[in-house]
Amino acid sequence: MIEETLDVPITVVGLDGEVITLDARTRALVQSVLPAAMNHLRIGDVIAAGGVGSVRVAFDKSLQRRMALKTLQAGSYNYYLLVHAFIREAQVSGQLDHPNIAPIYELGRDPEGGIFFTMKLIEGRSLYSLINGRPARTPDQLQRRLDAFVKVCDGVAFAHSRGVLHCDIKTANIMVGPYGQVFVMDWGNAFLLPPRPGSEGTWARESLPPLRPEEADNIVWGTPEYMSPEQAMGRRKSLDERSDVFLLGGLLFELLTGRPLYQDPDPKRVLKLAQRGEVTPPDVVVGPEVSFPPELVRICMKALAVKPDDRYPRVDDLIEDIKALLRGGGNFAVTSVAAGELVIREGEVGEAAYIVRAGKLQVFKNVGQGKVVLRQLGPGDVFGETAIFAASPRTASVVALTDSELVVVTKRTIERELDAMQPWLAAFVRTLATRFGGVGTPEYLA
Known part of the structure; x- marks a missing residue:
């Protein structure tokens, strides 16, 4: 279908009949992008309106498609910056083809001289x-x-x-x-x-005349x-x-x-x-x-x-x-420890367990004047878990061998996770935890 075009008026007629005469700079801007008006849309009711523009439902007679039509309020044409920004919005977002960005269908002028662009009608x-x-x-x-x-x-x-x-x-x-x-x-x-x-061919393009420095800088x-x-x-x-x-x-x-x-x-x-x-x-x-x-x-x-x-x-x-x-694990805080830093100390009463996210740590016990290394920990390893279920003294110490990141697990955060579960599953886990808390644990678990 050949698109019907009309001569471009040098005035804009608002919804209330107000007639705005475009100044020379604004008229040149509009005509450089939109030299002719189009008459293939049936424009419906306003669904949103603000001080600068409004959105209406429109029907494209060529494509038989409902869409949203955004226009400027008549008074906005008195401000070159608003007209420039409106055209630029359509051109920039029209270059962004992504499921989470509303697609732009068309930029044009209506028979009354007003600028519009059409986009996906989002009902939400x-x-x-x-x-x-x-x-x-x-x-x-x-x-x-x-x-x-x-x-x-x-x-x-x-x-x-x-x-x-x-x-x-x-x-x-x-x-x-x-x-x-x-x-x-x-x-x-x-x-x-x-x-x-390397951005050639993918970078969004700017085609409008640049704004004057006093219009664009420090605004x-x-x-x-x-x-x-x-x-x-x-x-x-x-x-x-x-x-x-x-x-x-x-x-x-x-x-x-x-x-x-x-x-x-x-x-x-x-x-x-x-x-x-x-x-x-x-x-x-x-x-x-x-x-x-x-x-x-x-x-x-x-x-x-x-x-x-x-x-x-x-x-x-x-x-x-x-x-x-x-x-998962979002309820748990993450802490960083430096190489040589003691994470838990043998004999103290603990209230948190840890999961190693990055780095290396060492589990050891003090024996006489020396120490006995029990094991080395790396990403994915867990230590100190007894403290979640029973307030008992630590049975070993843990020191960071390298700069490390640890997920901190406390009884409070475990309870919060359980509250988010199905009730039957939370009850099951709590029962297991209670039983585990009364069982003796190897010393290397600290």
Whole structure:
């Protein structure tokens, strides 16, 4: 079918009949990208609206397909930056082909002169409305939120592989469908990284005229309640993947606590808080009535580190830690010990067991003036487990031979894991544990 085209008006007619005359610079921008209007869509009701634009249901008569149509409000055409950002959002997100990023179908102009782009019609709710200010109180609730979080991370990681930073990741910009579909929306604040060696053919392209320095430099783009310190200070040219990692940390924080990172009725104070990057850990925010896995808190706070060098360098690294947590063991904290450091001491009453995640350790007993080496421990080995079931003195000492990482297992975290199990299985494990606690254990188990 040959597409019907119309002459491009130099004015835009808003929904309320308001007529906006485009200035010369805005008109040149629009005509360079969209020289003609199109008339193949049947436009329906508004399903979402804001101060800058609105979203309507549309029907493509050519393809017989329902879709979402996003347009600018008439008054937005008075601001070149808004028109530029709108066209750029369609062009940038249109280059990101990923299951967790809503596909863009078309960028065009309607017969009234307005700019629009069409995209997949997502029938669902935003993460913001789904969590509704509530913390994750149950294991099932936490699991569902983390499943959605991983899908968001997958979409953002793909965008990074194409040189695109989102720069405005928040619960309001994440849509969840009725069957678990998750989409990262609103790429209007996206930042394109300079091409890197080997990126030819995959890097997202920028075709619009560049903004003037006074329009682009040291301007704060995004939502202050979620921003990284460098973004809040307007250092747009210094942004890299780690800035989005911070935003993902903020998203995780809200999924856990039900509230954004920074809250204050004064927007200027919110921006100051974001510039300092001072974040209260999520387990402290919710208080003792809600319990999170220590490893999850560690992951969240690492993503939210003030200095970019202290964050995850890539979203893929964040995903790896979250998936490891979901596979099991996430309720257990991880500690690092230096070579030569004593982990447990013979004779002391212990309350934790350890799983070696990395490194080498040695189990030994003091005999007279010397010591007897009982065994060497490596990744996967467990020691000190008797302490979980019986408050008895350690029967041996354990020292780190190399810098090591240990998973710390306490009775409290074991109980938390049991509470998340089916009741019959938890009762079975508790019975075994009670019986094990009364059985004598070899000395090398410490």
